[in-house]
Amino acid sequence: MADSSQQEKEFSDIELCYKAMGLSFSDNPEQVEKTYRKLKDEYTTLMRSPDMTARAGAAENLKQLEELFTTITGSLIYKDYAREYEKYKALKAEQMAARKLKQQQKPVVKEVLINCPYCKKLIAPKLKVCIYCHGKILTPMEQMMAKVFSTRNLVVATILVVLVIAGVVLMSNPQLLK
Known part of the structure; x- marks a missing residue:
């Protein structure tokens, strides 16, 4: 019973971490890392600001961001999801490679030429008029x-x-x- 409540607390903590970073709980690991990098860049830029209060706020925000990201990525839920997401990406990549291979293996159909009934020269069958004698095909x-x-x-x-x-x-x- 205590184990279940601990899991629920961990789940709600992780969900709060997602929300604090502006993420949805259903966001994939790539989106989590992308958002983390984006926020980290913003706070790092603010830390170079000449305004001391902005720098102090950015340093505090950066510290909180690191904690949030560590909490999210360290959770079992995230690790399981990341593992499944990697399998999904690998499957998608495999399907894409198979599709490309199939496209490359398509046989090249060469067009069969026919003889013009008037001048007897070889022409494409799609033509309506012979390009040599201008006879109607x-x-x-x-x-x-x-x-x-x-x-x-x-x-x-x-x-x-x-x-x-x-x-x-x-x-x-x-x-x-x-």
Whole structure:
């Protein structure tokens, strides 16, 4: 029972130390050290001040800051958190390295060249017009459509349609033949 209350007191003391340094209890060890260095630099700068009261206050604040930082970093809670945070950072670094390695291993796809149907020179298949002879490059679908809907085929289809219509009209109305 006494052990539990001692842990609670230690926890609340550490939490107060975090708050005194302007930190949140959930801040990671890097943030704690960064804040410590920043505050230490501020107080060290103030200690060089020509104002004696500012120097005395800065010295006292620096001493308190050292105590706060020592209390935080010396606690088991902080040490456990720092250890877990280091594992987390190592895992993140490992994942990043694996991602970079995977990106480096991506195969380079070389573009296959095709022959221009007009001048027979090699060109990229993405081109719509040959860069050499300026002939229009058709996709397979466009080639099929060009064959199916050529002028000759359209004329033949039109004649067939006219003949079919004429046949239907004549069959339905045989008097027209007389």
